[in-house]
Amino acid sequence: MNIKATLKLSAAALVFATAALAEGTHPVTGEALADNQTFSYRLLDQFPTLDPQLNEETAGHHVIRDLFEGLMIQDADGNLIPGVATGFEASNNNQTYTFTLRPEAKWSNGDPVVAEDFVYGWQRAVDPANASPYAWYMELASIVNAKEIVAGEMDPTELGVKAIDDHTLEVQLTQPLPYFPAMTTYATMMPAHRATIEAHGAKWTDPENIVSNGAYVLTEMVLNEYHTREKNPMYWNADSVIIEKTTGYVINDVNQALTRYKAGEIDHLEPLPDGQFPVLQEERPDEATSVPRLCSYYYAFNLRDGAKPELQDPRVRQALAYAIDRDVIVNQILKGGQWPAYNFAHLKTAGFEMPEIEYASMSQADRDAKAKELMEEAGVSDLQLKLIYNTSDSHKAIATIVAAMWKQKLGVETTLENMEWKTYLDVRRDGQFDVARGAWCADYNEASTFLDLLTTPHGSNDAKYSSAEYDELLSTSKTSDNPNEMYTKAEKLLSVDMPIAPIYHYANTFLLSSDVKGWPYNNAENNWYSKDLYRIEK
Known part of the structure; x- marks a missing residue:
């Protein structure tokens, strides 16, 4: 079986596009372009790394x-299109993928981007010496020997990826994976410039050192304040890139961010302050938007050895999950089009069939009554919990109301602890919690991106849930003609074991300046690229 993705933009079209840009109009829409082609947006937290x-x-x-x-x-619709590769072929029943790289692709220093750059990058991802928190992603992708390399049993050079020549990359998988090409859009599978990394070590991503191959280069970084990325003249399709510079501002307080947006200091703000979407939509109908986003918000229960004994009883976890009134959170706090969640995988995930979860069909009064009954059956009273979350007005509001629900309905005392993003990630990964806020956003648009999170070996399974039955269901789904059958069984098992309490499925509420165009409203993964944006004359 062969699958090919081909570049549709012809050389003639590129000439036309370049001419249109030179004349100050958009090459497709004909809109008059603004002289100012910059874009700015708000970040809640400083990202830990750009590696x-x-x-x-x-x-x-x-x-x-x-x-x-x-x-x-x-x-813009989330469809897979060529990047560095002009296309790919799948053979051997979707276990061998061969990608053809475009010869015009270059690094920002002028070096050609070659297949070996992907081999090197992928080997870095699985190399235990680098301790990548996303090494599991390469295992999930079923690349030959990834699991053994991550476990330290084989050398990274044994990974099932090789450069046939400079422009041909071959990947071998351990099992058929029809959505593997979609997985290559994520950061972990991007190429790496060996000479730069070897020369600068951990500082290779500093603005003065970094060599990258995307549409932009990093030009400035002030930690916890802002960073800038500017158009990369070496990018293979630089002639079609309109936005010259993108700036991200770290603004922890969402209300301050809203004030700065209204003052015209930033062009994009997400998410909006809790409960304000209806008002902002009325005030700014051309700027306020709510669209589905493939993320699920949940609370993880710590199931590690030595963790809170009461939480090891599934009846207690069920009680805590049942007692959360999701309608209150979605309709009275968030008010942005989110959906109450009683299962893990987002309801808008492509091809996913929503399972029938028993407690989802109950009234909240019945769920509350069942929660009390379960706690009594478990013989648990005077339960005290520590709930951690990263600093955010929204996370704080949800944690506060959930703690109040647990107190009122079950007599549970909950201590809330918030911390900045990087510290929170470390604390959660180390298991220093009873309950931890979590949110999982799809790395690719398929239900396994959610459900695999709770398999035993998954590197981001911070609950440390482990079920042989669940693992088998997810393993079987990889080669099934009807994976939804396994997904339904897996979701129902989660509703019984309750390692996490799903709370809501995301909608993305945001403000975008009306003169910024090209936003991918229909990309449910919220994967936006500055190279696709442009500003029009007001």
Whole structure:
């Protein structure tokens, strides 16, 4: 079976586009372009890293997508389109993928981007010496020997990826994976410039050192304040890039961010302050938007050996999950089009069939009554919990009301602890919590990106849930003609074991300046690229 993705933009079209830009109009829409082609946006927290192979969170990925380009990228609708690769072929029943790289692709220093750069980057991701928090992603992708290398049993050079020549990359998988090309859009699978990394070590991503291959280069970084990325003249498609500079501002307080947006200091703000979307939509109908986003918000229960004994009883975890009134959170706090969640995988995930979860069909009064009954059955009273979350008005509001629900309905005392993003990630990973706020955003648009999180070996399974039955269901789904059958069983098992309490499925509420165009409203993964944006004359 062969699958090919081909570049549709012809040489003639590129000439036309370049001419249109020179005349100050958009090459497709004909809109008059503004003289100021800059874009700015708000970040809640400082991203921990810009090293693609070490990234594990969304804010960093937004930046990395501009600085680096993988084999495949996405269009405004989330469809897979060529990036560094002009296309790919799948053979051997979707276990061998061969990507053809474009010869015009270059690094920001002028070096050609070659297949070996991907081999090196992917080997970095699985090398235990680098301790990548996303090494599991390469295992999840079923690349030959990834699991053994991550475990320290084989050398990284044994990874099932090789450069046939400078412009041909071959990947071997241990099992058929039809969505593998979609996985190559994530940061972990982007290329790496060996000479730069070997010369500068951990400082290779500093503005003065970094060599990248995306549409932009990093030009300035002031920690916890802002960073800038500017158009990369060496990018293979630089002639079609309109936005000259993107700036990200770290603004922890969302209300301060809203004030700065209204003052015209930033062009994009997400998410909006809790409860303010309806008002802002009425005030600014051309700027306020709510669209589905493939993220699920949840609370993880610590199931490690030595953790809170009461939480090891699934009846207690069920009680805590049942007692959360999700309608109050979604309709009275957030008010942005979010959906109450009783299962993990987002309801808008492509091809996913929503399972029938028993407690989802109950009234909240019945769930509350069942929660009390479960706690009594477990013989638990005077339960005290520590709930951690990263600093955010929204996280604080949700944690506060959930703690009040647990107190009122179950007599549970909850201590709330908030911390800045990087510290929070470390604390959660180390298991220093009873309950931890979590949110999982899709790395690719398929239900396994959510459900695999709770398999035993998954590197981001911070609950440390482990179920042989669950692991088998997810393993079987990889080669099934009908994976939804396994996904339904897996979701139902989660609703019984309750390692996490799903709370809501995201909608992305944001403000975008009306003169900024090209935003990918239909990309449910919220994968935006500055190279696709442009400003029109007001």
